Amino acid sequence: MKLHLPDRSVDVFSVLYREESIQEYAFRDLKEFIRLSEEYRYTGLLLFESNRGNIEPWVFAQAVLNNSETLSPFIAANPAYMHPFLVAKKILSLASLYQRKVYINFITGTSKTDLAALGDTTAHDDRYKRLVEFIQIIDGLLNDVKPLTFDGKFYKLKNAKLSSNLPEKLKPVFFVAGASEESSQAAKIVGANKMGMAKPVEGLQQSELAEKLHFGLHFGIIARESRVDATERLNELFYGTEEDKDLMEYSMTNTDGKWKRELNDFAELPDSTYNLQPFKNFKSDCPYHVGSYDELSDSMVRYVINGFDPLVIEVPPGEDELWHISNVLKLTEQKICSQYYSEKQADLVS
Secondary structure, eight states, X not given: OEEEOSSOEEEEEEEEOOOTTTOOOOHHHHHHHHHHHHXXXXXXXXXXXXXXXXXXXXXXXXXXXXXXXXXXXXXXXXXXXOOHHHHXXXXXXXXXXXXXXXXXXXXXXXXXXXXXXXXXXXXXHHHHHHHHHHHHHHHHHHXXXXXXXEEOSSOEEEEEOOSOOOOGGGOOEEEEEOSSHHHHHHHHHHTOEEEEEOOOSTTOOOOOHHHHTTEEEEEEEEEESSHHHXXXXXXXXXXXXXXXXXXXXXXXXXXXXXXXXXXXXXXXXXXXXXXXXXXXTTSOSSOEEEEEHHHXXXXXXXXXXXXXXXXXXXXXXXXXXXXXXXXXXHHHHHHHHHHHHHHHHHHHHO
């Protein structure tokens, strides 16, 4: 869905909950999630990538486009898995065939063992340098009329060309994921947006919209009428066993991702809706916001007025979770609009 505000709109994407240790999904469940995401008017779905996942994101993207009229796939693309020419060709094919914009979340990593399984020994900082070349080639192929010749450290192309270019309304939207300085620098070089894990709203300072606009935030939501009920649901879904804690401890030795270390080291704030129980119990790869509709909408308002866009929301398992989240988003929209018009009215009076 989009949050329709008086001065702009904010995209909201859904993310199907996944547990990294199993990722056992039936396509029937995926299709139902696509249907519900469209029913609740999300902009689209974020599609993840890993060695162990049995849902390949480009296949999932076609399922999203085939089974909806409005949703856009938000596809993870990693140089470790695919050549940039093929990525550009897939973007062109999907956007042209379905006449719908696609979003790309460029990532550089997976676990150290997953990279080793692929024979990829590229160092962390070099993976971002490779990503810059990866994106530059994709962008050049999709936008340049002339054949592309590219002579980089990681890729070399000579007179490569796609059959056609995309019209402006179908041009893909690029994001670079990560929390490191290297990820920010890569996004700046290629002119892409940023994607990162949500931080607590406490301590956020009012910023210029231009500084944060199109900086996407990834997080989950568990919402109920009261925080007590939301916390009860959190504990039902994300109770951690000793085995889970052991897996989490191992996963921290098996990553060089700054975002993951930041989440693992973060000390939770008392009375905040920001919650890391799903992450620390090895049940999710993102932080969650947990609380009442009213509390959570206050947190979402803080993100939105600070210019973060889009919001990428992991949806926990359960038939009614999208409905509960929609209550939060509707209330967020109402509060921002009410505040905006109250300030306008005050300006007129003064």
